Amino acid sequence: MLQGKLAVITGSTSGIGLGIAEELARAGADVVLNSFTNNDADHALADDIAARFGVAARYIAADMSKGAECRALIAQAGRCDILVNNAGIQFVAPIDAFPAEKWDQILAINLSSAFHTTAAALPMMRAAGWGRVINIASAHGLTASPYKSAYIAAKHGIVGLSKTTALETAGQNITCNAICPGYVLTPLVEAQIPEQMAVHNMGRDEVIAKVMLARQPSREFATTGQIGGTAVFLCSDHAAQITGTTISVDGGWTAL
Ligand code: NAD
Numbered sequence: 001m002l003q004g005k006l007a008v009i010t011g012s013t014s015g016i017g018l019g020i021a022e023e024l025a026r027a028g029a030d031v032v033l034n035s036f037t038n039n040d041a042d043h044a045l046a047d048d049i050a051a052r053f054g055v056a057a058r059y060i061a062a063d064m065s066k067g068a069e070c071r072a073l074i075a076q077a078g079r080c081d082i083l084v085n086n087a088g089i090q091f092v093a094p095i096d097a098f099p100a101e102k103w104d105q106i107l108a109i110n111l112s113s114a115f116h117t118t119a120a121a122l123p124m125m126r127a128a129g130w131g132r133v134i135n136i137a138s139a140h141g142l143t144a145s146p147y148k149s150a151y152i153a154a155k156h157g158i159v160g161l162s163k164t165t166a167l168e169t170a171g172q173n174i175t176c177n178a179i180c181p182g183y184v185l186t187p188l189v190e191a192q193i194p195e196q197m198a199v200h201n202m203g204r205d206e207v208i209a210k211v212m213l214a215r216q217p218s219r220e221f222a223t224t225g226q227i228g229g230t231a232v233f234l235c236s237d238h239a240a241q242i243t244g245t246t247i248s249v250d251g252g253w254t255a256l
Contacts, residue, residue, distance in 0.1 A: 013042050080131075141155035
């Protein structure tokens with residue numbers, strides 16, 4: 001279905017980004033994986049996707065906290081038919097104890113990176129006459145929780161950026177939407193468990209049941225494959241008139 005398309009997925013050596021890269025490759029797209037680490041293991045992940053799905057896959061290092069590197073990633077990819085802005089980090093603390101440098105870092109990686117990559121990719125999409133921008137927001141792009149001020153501000157921001165991108169590309173065979181996952185058990189979520197245990201003074205199982213999945217009525221984590229499948233759908237012809245909106249994959253979280 002996506003043969004001949006090149007997808008660039010930011011922050012895709014782990015978790016949701018890797019799941020999206022795998023599902024886009026399964027659908028026939030060539031993929032560019034990204035993170036800032038540039039390890040042998042990062043390049044091996046791309047080789048593995050190429051071997052498993054019979055597509056072209058490569059890894060390009062770029063730090064999504066730096067605007068120039070975001071733009072260089074797209075330039076180095078050479079073309080960009082599908083842009084998935086996925087790179088993201090989390091930090092949990094009350095606002096009055098939230099380190100200012102963490103606020104800046106989260107806003108840069110979770111929001112500003114998408115502005116820079118989108119700015120670099122849109123001219124390529126317009127030249128190709130087709131494009132898909134998929135921003136990975138969160139249930140926290142639509143609702144809030146305590147202690148995650150920077151993350152929630154950035155995720156609400158990327159929902160707004162998605163709407164503006166959609167309006168500026170309407171009628172050009174380009175769409176832009178935000179996927180809003182609930183909790184997906186990835187390394188990012190694993191890292192939050194000790195922080196949440198400290199903030200709430202609870203054990204691991206109690207934090208998972210009473211804090212994390214308490215707001216996810218299905219009481220099940222979403223999977224990286226389900227987020228990837230949603231991205232594939234957004235790239236399909238069936239989704240050609242879906243633009244400027246959010247798709248929740250959250251087990252009912254935002255229905256509450
Ligand atoms: P993860 O920690 O497993 O993966 C994050 C990826 O981003 C990694 O590949 C990491 O190397 C990369 N990355 C981090 N900082 C980077 C930087 N400065 N430059 C380039 N790459 C960088 O996280 P995840 O859970 O897969 O989250 C991916 C996205 O999904 C994030 O935007 C996150 O906010 C969002 N999200 C996650 C969940 C969840 O429950 N896991 C829920 C909603 C939204």
